Amino acid sequence: MECSLCPRECKIDRRTQKGLCNETEQVYISRASLHMWEEPPISGEEGSGTVFFAGCPLGCVYCQNRRISKGETGTPVSIEQLASIYLKLQQMGANNINLVTPTHYVPQIKESLIKAKENGLNIPVVYNTSGYEKVETLKTLDGLVDIYLPDFKYFSLQIAGKYSKAQDYPIVAKEAIKEMFRQVGTPQFENAMMKKGMIVRHLILPNQKDDSKKIIEYLYNEYGDDIFLSIMNQYTPLENVVDYPEINRSVTGEEYEDVIDFAEEIGVENAFIQDGEAASESFIPDFENFNVEDFLKYGYTKK
Numbered sequence: 001m002e003c004s005l006c007p008r009e010c011k012i013d014r015r016t017q018k019g020l021c022n023e024t025e026q027v028y029i030s031r032a033s034l035h036m037w038e039e040p041p042i043s044g045e046e047g048s049g050t051v052f053f054a055g056c057p058l059g060c061v062y063c064q065n066r067r068i069s070k071g072e073t074g075t076p077v078s079i080e081q082l083a084s085i086y087l088k089l090q091q092m093g094a095n096n097i098n099l100v101t102p103t104h105y106v107p108q109i110k111e112s113l114i115k116a117k118e119n120g121l122n123i124p125v126v127y128n129t130s131g132y133e134k135v136e137t138l139k140t141l142d143g144l145v146d147i148y149l150p151d152f153k154y155f156s157l158q159i160a161g162k163y164s165k166a167q168d169y170p171i172v173a174k175e176a177i178k179e180m181f182r183q184v185g186t187p188q189f190e191n192a193m194m195k196k197g198m199i200v201r202h203l204i205l206p207n208q209k210d211d212s213k214k215i216i217e218y219l220y221n222e223y224g225d226d227i228f229l230s231i232m233n234q235y236t237p238l239e240n241v242v243d244y245p246e247i248n249r250s251v252t253g254e255e256y257e258d259v260i261d262f263a264e265e266i267g268v269e270n271a272f273i274q275d276g277e278a279a280s281e282s283f284i285p286d287f288e289n290f291n292v293e294d295f296l297k298y299g300y301t302k303k
Contacts, residue, residue: 068101083116233256
């Protein structure tokens, strides 16, 4: 079966080989936990029930989770175990189930969500993605996902090609976000927690504030206050960007403030911004040694 789940459409038979996402059809996860560092209406005080999937169809040169995205680490899980993980996170008090980098496992995720819902999963499901999604694949999740949390990384085709080898990213992301919005509509909240809706994230890159402004302007012109924006300054230059000197540094305070000022000037009100120094390797979770059996029994991996 040739894989065409993502816009790469690598046509590789993932039953026997790894696709361009660096994974076969066997689901691998790198971590499941209560995560406290998402946007406030996602994490809240109890945390977001995150499931980090191994592999990634996009492969940005500055990826903070490079070992995971390259498929170098992860624990295999069955559909049944995945459904049980969601239910365990719900039992632990998670505000939602947060599927991180799920694109290349959509059929398996769909099956696991149906199983979990049949067995009592009743908290919102968050689809946390790079934004590089096929509309046809997203449509298969209609009714199963409550909150979409996509990135919109680039407006420029050239910048997208340089840093993600995906010159079509801006075109693809616009259509994907349109489909996501069709599914979930305007934001709905209960006790300050988002129950339905969309938050579009944008990570500002060094020396690319003009591209950031174009993204914010586009999203505001298209969706106004019917979506939330999350404008992030946490870009962390790791060793993998040494060959890209223009982004081999953190975003300056002046760059970030300039983008935020622009958003305010054009009328953006529904936006999350980051205060202080958010760029730090300490924000990168520990993905080593995750044990499925321990997690399902104790809610964590025993040392």
